[in-house]
Amino acid sequence: MTLRDEFPVLARKVRQLAAAWRALEVTVVQDRPSGDRPAVSDRLAEVTTDGAADLQRALRAVRGRPDADALHTTALALLRTQRRLDDEFRCLRAAGELARGVQGRGPEWLGWARSVRSGVDGCVESLRSTENTMLRCWRETAELATRFGIEEGSEGRR
Numbered sequence: 001m002t003l004r005d006e007f008p009v010l011a012r013k014v015r016q017l018a019a020a021w022r023a024l025e026v027t028v029v030q031d032r033p034s035g036d037r038p039a040v041s042d043r044l045a046e047v048t049t050d051g052a053a054d055l056q057r058a059l060r061a062v063r064g065r066p067d068a069d070a071l072h073t074t075a076l077a078l079l080r081t082q083r084r085l086d087d088e089f090r091c092l093r094a095a096g097e098l099a100r101g102v103q104g105r106g107p108e109w110l111g112w113a114r115s116v117r118s119g120v121d122g123c124v125e126s127l128r129s130t131e132n133t134m135l136r137c138w139r140e141t142a143e144l145a146t147r148f149g150i151e152e153g154s155e156g157r158r
Helices: 003-030 039-061 068-090 092-102 107-147
Strands: none
Touching: 003 039, 003 068, 003 107, 039 068, 039 092, 068 092, 068 107, 092 107
């Protein structure tokens, strides 16, 4: 495949990831049970809102032509998404905070926590697929650079 072939695939994968993230955000923010909220729910709401903003930048980047800025913006959004998932949802500390935060609050909060974990799983799956496509785009970019004789120290020469 070529970069021109891979880039639309990347755009589709980023849209799918953004949709999975948006579903997680809806679960975290809008599907929270009413009443007294545990602090963890407010923190996760902030995390998902910030993540949505990063993915919006990536969505704008993949609407255009495949260039270094678009690839960099998208790669940065994917990296930040990965870190959010790992640091704020999936690590032992985060999982423990979520479990402790909903403990004793009733079945609606336990259901919410299960839905959050399910949403995270969907994001992880989508992110992995998107990252694989991103790597193919980088490979194609490197191949183009090599094919056209772009060498170290020759930036700016065309």
